[in-house]
Amino acid sequence: MAPLKTFTRDEVAKHNTESDCWIIVDSEVFDVTKFADLHPGGAQALLMYGGKDATEDFYGLHRQDVLLKYAPRLKIGSIADETPQIEVADPANFSKVPYGEPSYWMGFRSPYFTESHTKFRQALRAIYAEIKSEAFMTEDSGKAPSSELYQKLGAEGVLATQIGPGPWLKGLKLPGGIKPEEFDYFHELIAHQETARIGTPGFADGISSGYSIGLPPIFNFGSAALKQRVVPEVLLGKKRICLAITEPYAGSDVARIRTTAKRTPDGKHFIVNGVKKWITNGTFSDYFSVAVNTEKGITMLFIERDDNVETKAIKTSYSSAAGTAYVIFDNVKVPVENILGKEGKGFQVIMYNFNHERWYICGAITGATRSVIEECFKWANQRKVFGKRLIDQPVIRNKLASMVSQLESVENWLENITYQMCNMSYAEQSVKLAGPIALLKYQCTRVAHHVSDDACQIFGGRGITKTGMGRTIEAFQRTYKFAAILGGSEEIMADLGIRQAMRQFPNARL
Template identity: 65%
Template sequence: MKTFTRSEVARHSAENDIWIIIDASVYDMSRFIDMHPGGAFPILEFAGKDATDAFYGLHKQDVLLKYNRYKIGTIENEQPQINFYQAGDISKVPYAESSFWMGYKSPYFTENHARFRVAVRKILDGLKSEAREIEDSGERPSDEFVQKVGAAGLLAANIGPDAVHGIHLPGGIKPEEYDYFYEMIVHEEFARWACPGLGSGLLGGMTISVPTVINFGKPALKAKVLPLVLSGKKRMCLAITEPYTGSDVANIKTTAKLSSDGSHYIVNGVKKWITTGCFADYFSTAVRTEGGISMLLIERTEGVETKLIKTSSGSSAGTAYVTFENVKVPKENLLGVENQGFKVILSNFNHERYIMLCGASMAARLVVEDCFKWANQRKVFGKRLIDQPVIRNKLAGMIAQVESMHNWLENLTFQMNHMNYDEQSIKMAGPLALCKYQMTRMLHHVSDDACQIFGGRAITKGGMGRNIESLQRTYKFSAILGGSEEIMADLGVRQAMKYFPKGARL
């Protein structure tokens, strides 16, 4: 890169010869001006001048990376004054990371966890640009993209400690060392993409369906299906909800009748709001058998059709209306015991809610970071936003709520690390349900205050307020999916009442 003086840059201020300065770097805008989405005027206004403040008032740093080819040099004897994010960096903005990553002590995290987070962040930062293109287009995540995530060990890592045996994990972490705090990190780092549609299409259906095969599939079925799904070569979803019944699983209408020779089931029925369903090769499906509810793993074959349901999270979620018409399913694809499908269905609710909690916590924290940055750089009526007491008050409320919820989540993660599955089933359903209830209430308040801080940018897709708009548009998914707020609140109290001492009185 060449070096220039500011006076040299100033000479390039004609309409067909435009140089500008952004944080001690020099950019030739001559070829870009006709392509500038905001028209020629904003660039012409700063031709030959320093445009740093104006640029950061309109754009994120990602734009500089995207158009780095127009950089031709730097200003002589000047150093950049703005911290430029590099892949894998841990943010230095207050409360942008949870306390351990900001230099505080933790009873939970180790240096291995820190090394793992940086390694995962580097991988996902490298995929972020492609992820956001998929999110914005609403397209199906490509096989190549999904397999990149699988090759990094990050599909299996999303499912938890039981899924990573034999998997090469980032940061040199051994599978036997992998615990729920490592898993928490994985969910948080994917949430940093701020791509809720893609996140659902890539991970949503998989994380809630694969455990049904891990825990209830026959050895031959596991050997066939798990390597394909965890590598990203095949995709999988959970098909329980129906248009007639919603969450009332006991009243599902999809039937599975055993053939006369007893070799296979014949499945008929429909499912609705099935995350990843449009892309799925396998459907872990709740069906009504002769004596009750059962679970079958159904391959995409003749008689299986899927139609896209458009939702607020975006079409990359692959949310589907699924039709099964005389679908033949081998009896070997039965998950668990016939007529005891409720055990399979209920087995993963705690973990599903845990995944949602981790993603929600980081989504809110990402918004806090953006608001903190914006309040420090945005000037209104001659003052920065951060100089206004009302803005500091909003930030304080957001920070306090995020930190409170995250600390509860860390405690629940610790409990999960020190309980086997049976103990988790007994003790964790209530606390996880109440935490989810309060977490989604927190998202509501944080999203609302963030919108007020960002103004019009908060309701504009893309650009400066991208993360805020995304959260505002989609946070209700966390309040409804995996158990609505009302159901979670009731479940939490009902679980507590199981241990209420009979003789307790005021």
């Protein structure tokens, strides 16, 4: 490859025809002659800038990664005695945009986070930066994340970081060289936030949601033999698992499920019949943690996919990469040893992980919300209207102020609850945290609602366009409602939070 040259602006100005077209972007020179006909906006969109500096208009229309993508092919040199003024952000590094990171990574002090958490976040972000292009392709195609990628994430320890600290981490490699014994809920919180930060919600759920709620019933309630076989397979990405509770007839009201499991005459198996709906990762899962009704009541079973298990894709607001499924169990034969916990005690198994599931949803939605706010800050500084940057308009600053203040409030509440999880037994968490986590989830999703609304207004038409500058905003406004519904809807969370508080209400009067 020939070395890049330097040019004067007068020299560049001579290359202004259809057969010889150069442009300048931030002091760098690009030969776009052959690319003009390939430009999505048509050749004239580029040719009108022939021989000119297109920096301001370029950044009013494109993200910086567009420049990085095409620079290796189109860049021919730079302007002599000039240096680029726009800093190239490395997606693997922490953001320098105000409020683009939780406060600890913006230089503030924290009683919770340590260097271990910084190493972990940095390593995880680098992994996601490496696979980001594949994430976008998977999101857009609607295909399941590839088995090769899934196993890579398993080998890197990424999958294991999303189910919390515990003995199942022993012997596993974790990002950043974090030792399994030092891994805590703050590390896990970072894992959920970083996964959501990619900006591909369907893909993110495709690599994280199913096992993060489907595997805990196995390692908490499965037999020793089941745990020994299944847990390593899932954490290393060799097998996929999902949680199958919701049905067309029953959502939050779990007691109304109709899927049945009847014992065979010899008592060694159950025959399972029924349907499940909206099962994340269901289309490509090998294993299912399933709520059924036996003669003793609600029971949780571990079911392996076979010819009698059929899954059909359900189209939702986000990408089919999440594998959302309608699952049909048609005379599925399941060994009685696959009971998770005790027969008739399935409700306790289901409830055991609900606090954790709702907490991790809070982590994911705050991570996604923060990435949206970062995008808004960037765009407001980049985009000019009526001769001014958006950030110079008071109404835009007011929107940003509202967005930031709401997110920072729930982030601090989330960190406080995470600290309690690190320092409470499970029994104490069950008593003290069910209500606060429910209310936190309610507030996190309300914040997401308001942030999405303001972000769309800031981005205008781009905020409702699936590609280009507003991609992250469009994806968020289309999918943030998942967090408001899954794991317990906002209305139920609000009510649960207050009902839990009333249990502690003193027998006193004013």
